[in-house]
Amino acid sequence: MVAEFDYEELLKATGNFSPSRLIGKGSHGSVYAAKFIIRNNESLIVAVKKPQQILHGHDHHARTDDSNLENEIRVLSALPENPHIIKLLGTSHDSARNCRLLVMEFMPNGSLHDLLHVAETPPSWSKRVETVLQIAKAVRSLHGGVVAVPPHHQPYSVIVHRDIKSENVLFDSDWVAKLADFGLAVALDDVDSASDGPGPGQVPAAAGTIGYLDPCYTAPSKLSTKNDVFSFGVLVLEIVSGRKVMDVSRSWTSLAEWAAPLIRERRLDEIYDTRVPSPDGDVAVGSTVRELLYVAASCVSLEEDCRPSMSDVVGGMLGRLVRVDRFPIWMTSFLRGVMLVRIKRRKKLAKRWRQIKCDEAPIIECRQGVTQYGDDHDVPKRNRFTLRELLLAG
Numbered sequence: 001m002v003a004e005f006d007y008e009e010l011l012k013a014t015g016n017f018s019p020s021r022l023i024g025k026g027s028h029g030s031v032y033a034a035k036f037i038i039r040n041n042e043s044l045i046v047a048v049k050k051p052q053q054i055l056h057g058h059d060h061h062a063r064t065d066d067s068n069l070e071n072e073i074r075v076l077s078a079l080p081e082n083p084h085i086i087k088l089l090g091t092s093h094d095s096a097r098n099c100r101l102l103v104m105e106f107m108p109n110g111s112l113h114d115l116l117h118v119a120e121t122p123p124s125w126s127k128r129v130e131t132v133l134q135i136a137k138a139v140r141s142l143h144g145g146v147v148a149v150p151p152h153h154q155p156y157s158v159i160v161h162r163d164i165k166s167e168n169v170l171f172d173s174d175w176v177a178k179l180a181d182f183g184l185a186v187a188l189d190d191v192d193s194a195s196d197g198p199g200p201g202q203v204p205a206a207a208g209t210i211g212y213l214d215p216c217y218t219a220p221s222k223l224s225t226k227n228d229v230f231s232f233g234v235l236v237l238e239i240v241s242g243r244k245v246m247d248v249s250r251s252w253t254s255l256a257e258w259a260a261p262l263i264r265e266r267r268l269d270e271i272y273d274t275r276v277p278s279p280d281g282d283v284a285v286g287s288t289v290r291e292l293l294y295v296a297a298s299c300v301s302l303e304e305d306c307r308p309s310m311s312d313v314v315g316g317m318l319g320r321l322v323r324v325d326r327f328p329i330w331m332t333s334f335l336r337g338v339m340l341v342r343i344k345r346r347k348k349l350a351k352r353w354r355q356i357k358c359d360e361a362p363i364i365e366c367r368q369g370v371t372q373y374g375d376d377h378d379v380p381k382r383n384r385f386t387l388r389e390l391l392l393a394g
């Protein structure tokens with residue numbers, strides 16, 4: 001059940017949708033910050049998305065184009081909560097324009113696009129790795145890859161986002177990345193793959209953003225989760241290289257076309273973002289970033305069947321990547337060493353690397369030959385270790 005916000009209150013909270021409250025504009029709508037005073041001068045800021053007005057006919061009368069926004073509301077309200085997917089807070093009805101508005105959590109730290117291409121300080125390698133993993137988890141959950149669905153959630157349809165790009169990855173106040181803009185998303189259960197064309201229940205026309213768009217998605221009937229896997233691969237290349245996905249000022253125009261041959265020839269250092277020191281300066285970070293590029297190369301393969309599923313991507317990353325965000329690299333490497341020693345001693349654990357927990361904060365997630373995927377809470381307790389336990393076991 002989606003909460004209903006009073007339109008008059010939204011008007012007040014956005015200063016009548018004042019331009020000073022405008023935080024972003026897309027091709028389908030404008031997003032405003034709405035400030036509510038809750039109690040004792042405490043305020044809560046939410047983001048409100050309003051559909052675009054388009055000029056229509058000879059007399060150029062304004063008409064509201066709310067089809068994308070209605071689609072976004074439908075998809076977001078059907079999704080279970082996920083820490084890496086933008087949270088829908090509710091809707092509101094503008095009776096004058098006869099359209100609905102979407103109210104969602106406010107993401108104060110802007111988009112990944114701005115962090116990569118506009119911010120003065122480019123992100124560290126650890127931030128990049130963390131963001132890739134968070135987005136991979138978000139897309140995996142859309143594709144239905146989460147095997148352990150909490151009991152209060154209904155199983156849900158496979159959803160293809162169709163517009164995965166750095167502009168649609170937003171950061172919350174803790175710099176956690178979340179996937180946003182579900183205007184083009186399609187629930188595969190809702191469409192009849194036998195019938196192309198506009199209208200409810202029919203497969204929508206192919207759509208997406210140039211540069212991220214899967215070249216195999218040439219007709220409505222080619223709609224599949226593999227389209228998102230391709231866009232995700234491009235996004236990873238963008239994150240590692242710090243380059244824009246389309247750049248007409250260069251000899252190449254598409255990032256995927258430029259990077260894929262370099263990865264095949266193992267010329268990975270030519271792809272790294274040169275604004276930050278090479279990741280190869282640290283063994284753990286270097287191998288992690290190289291791993292990301294191999295994942296990206298398989299995602300942007302022109303053979304759809306060669307692309308991994310998002311479950312494979314997340315599982316592979318959890319199995320091989322070292323999370324370097326919470327502790328210095330030397331500490332994660334040290335803990336990895338300690339864990340290896342313990343594994344040798346305890347044959348029982350040898351085949352089942354899972355996760356090292358440090359005072360309940362996961363720092364290394366390792367899974368080998370294990371096909372069960374899921375978030376941190378899915379990992380059985382007996383395979384968790386605290387820092388104290390590891391040091392005592394040393």
Ligand SMILES: Nc1ncnc2c1ncn2[C@@H]1O[C@H](COP(=O)(O)OP(=O)(O)OP(=O)(O)O)[C@@H](O)[C@H]1O
Binds near residue numbers: 029105167168182
């Ligand atoms: N919850 C939010 N918090 C903060 N800023 C946001 C939020 N949602 C969107 N924005 C900003 O508004 C911009 C436009 O939003 P969005 O991409 O959802 O609109 P759109 O019309 O669907 O875009 P597109 O042209 O990609 O279809 C985003 O790029 C982002 O900068």
